[in-house]
Amino acid sequence: MPQLKSEIARTIDESGLYNSKLLALICDGPNVNNTLFRLIYSEKSELTVSEGLLDIGTYKIHFVPNAFQKRLQEIGENCSDLIIKEYHSFSGWPARQEDYRKTQEKTGVPKSRFLKHILSRWLTIGPSALRLREQMLALSECFVVYIPKKPPSDEINCIQRDHLDNQTINHESIVSVCV
Incomplete structure (x- = not known):
């Protein structure tokens, strides 16, 4: 031995x-x-x-999948939740998508769409997390600067403004899921 x-x-x-x-x-x-x-x-x-x-x-x-689940528990399941929220924040909302495209142009990030992550399909989180990381600058601009400037009647009610808060999750912990 x-x-x-x-x-x-x-x-x-x-x-x-x-x-x-x-x-x-x-x-x-x-x-x-x-x-x-x-x-x-x-x-x-x-x-x-x-x-x-x-x-x-x-x-x-x-x-x-068991190893993946243990890793996700280690870094926190907020990562998966954030990826799902971001996808649904823009999916099926053309006006929001257009506003976000303008934010992408302003911040210089690639004009990419968010990838759908399905909680029960652990293979989808890697590409989705990388896309979210790629878009982090535009997302911060959108949710921290652009949306708060809009009148209350135009606010996106289904989006929690604090879900991009660095205390909740940061882009490095998102990417650590993939590695």
Whole structure:
């Protein structure tokens, strides 16, 4: 077992993934997973990567969605909520879309539309989060500057003005979902 532990440690250290990527050890059964985690966590001094490993469960078919869900819980589910709110804030509202296009031109961000993220389909969050990050400058301009200047009768009632507040979420945490 010590040789297995050393080989795992060497491989993980050489990969360099433990500092920047989600990393999990996945085996073919719960007993193997439990043994591996006990082995790796037994001496933290030898394995500095142990803090970067996530126990994502043992059901092989769902290991990626389970890992994704654990990562989303770690950074906060506000990210997913924000992406969904942004899409629905403009989808099906031509006047809002036109106002937003003007904001895109003013801020110099690409004239892109928001991508639809579906909560039950975890693969859609990556591209949607990257698009949201790309549009963050225009969104800030739109929700922090443009909308507050409009008369109350013209305000967008279904949009919460504070959902772009940096205390709620920032663009780096949005992108960390994808990495």
